[in-house]
Amino acid sequence: MRILGIDPGTEKCGYGIIEDEKTLAYDTIIAKGRKVDDRLPQIMRGVEAVIIKYRPDVVAIEKHFQGKYPVAAMALGEVRGVIKSLCMRHGIKYYDYEPAKVKKAVLKGNAKKMEVAWIVSEILNIPAITKQDAADALAVALCHQHTQQTMTRMQALQKP
Secondary structure (H helix, E strand, O other): OEEEEEEOOOOEEEEEEEEOOEEEEEEEEEOOOOOHHHHHHHHHHHHHHHHHHHOOOEEEEEOOOOOOOHHHHHHHHHHHHHHHHHHHHOOOEEEEEOHHHHHHHHOOOOOOHHHHHHHHHHHHOOOOOOOHHHHHHHHHHHHHHHHHHHHHHHHHHHOO
16 A cells, blocks of 8 residues: 655645555655745645655545644644645545654654654664654654554454
8 A cells, every 4th residue: 555644734744655664755845935825836736746646545644733823723724625635636535643643653652753753764764864744744654554554453353
């Protein structure tokens, strides 16, 4: 299964593509402009180019919590909406994962970003990842892969 993991952001949108824990690509889409409305089309074009080039089977998107900054959370919601819309346009199923679940899937729940980047590079046997958003996106992809493997095992146990 080819999985596109996305760490959405209004200025930097990380992505990572894995297939059977083999890394196919990872990078960060950089969007420029003063307003989110100026950056959304850039993010849309960047994510769509990745979808067209790599043809993922599924997309795993990291959820973000609202926190102290509701305006930023709303802008991030717009980015997530663009990504989900692209998935629908291309007929790709998408899944959302909480940041804590992503961290627990690759390390421990309270891991720092640098620890996540390190363990992701170790799991995938790739050089150290310097782009934090790309490392987070690969962690989201790994989270989805591990979640699906667990669900498959559980379903197999339930069959008579």
